[in-house]
Amino acid sequence: MSKPQIAFLGTGLMGAPMVRNLLEAGYAVTAWNRTLPKAEVLVGDGAKVADSPAAAVRGADIVISMLADGPATAAVQSEPALRTALGKDALWIEMGSVKPEEARAQAEDLQTLGVHHLDAPVSGGTKGAESATLAIMAGGDANNFERAVPVFNAMGRPVHVGPSGTGQLSKLANQTIVAVTISAVAEAMLLVQQGGANPKAVRQALQGGFADSVILQQHGERMTEGNFDPGGLTKFQLKDLDNVLAEAGSLGLALPSTQQTRDRFAHFSHNMGGAERDHSGLFLELMARNGLSKDQS
Secondary structure (H helix, E strand, O other), X not given: OOOOOEEEEOOOOOHHHHHHHHHHOOOOEEEEOOOOHHHHOOHHHOOEXXXXXXXXXXXXXXXXEOOOOHHHHHHHHOOHHHHHHOXXXXXXXXXXXXXXXXXXHHHHHHHOOOOEEEEOOEEOHHHHHHHOOEEEEEEEOHHHHHHHHHHHHOOEEEEEEEOOOHHHHHHHHHHHHHHHHHHHHHHHHHHHHHHOOOHHHHHHHHOOOOOOOHHHHHHHHHHHHOOOOOOOEXXXXXXXXXHHXXXXXXXXXXXXXXXXXXXXXXXXXXXXXXXXXXXXXHHHHHHHHOOOOHHHO
């Protein structure tokens, strides 16, 4: 059986390496990005490049969207040319981070066109995207999930978590854990540095214990080395936390640690110019809170 034709919309920090892994697995991929040069760099890897979303999805069996947010995907899906170009029985997979309600709205809208839908956001950052080890949380019909599994396997480890919208709900849970853990790791690394211990040795000592995590090892290193070049952008972490709190509010839930961490990310993003920096840059917000400069780290 021939492999499905894939259209990939959104080839930024995460999307580009995901496309490369699909190409390496033998899939034919047509890529589109609003900033066209970000898609054109994939030509050397074997991708075709389209100059519009409609041109990208024409003839595609599977459409993967990895756009900035729910409104960005909705704007693309509402384009008349794209809606005409979508093939009946195509499968649209939302792999960007959107609100659960936005994912459900996507599914309902596409159903009117005879197009299936999964919401399947990812976790693992750019390293996970590059190494094809992304955690993929998929919500939607189980048959659609089974159809997508071979494609998912080229990018990471997929798990079907429930009906439409629950993939995004799982991602919100993930982002809550990530954000609060970044905050805790920042405090731990600052404590270690200011107390005179070797941060690298401390991280090594904690490996395998209850406090160990990918965030401790990867972002703890970023913090102590002062490397905040973006892997996971702060502005997207903030967007996800806003979505977490909106969803919690709709359920009548108070999430105090999430709220406090969200407010710190907002300050770092809006008042310290951190929006385009890695989300581990929350360490800089903590240093400023303590009256410390980078030179004192």
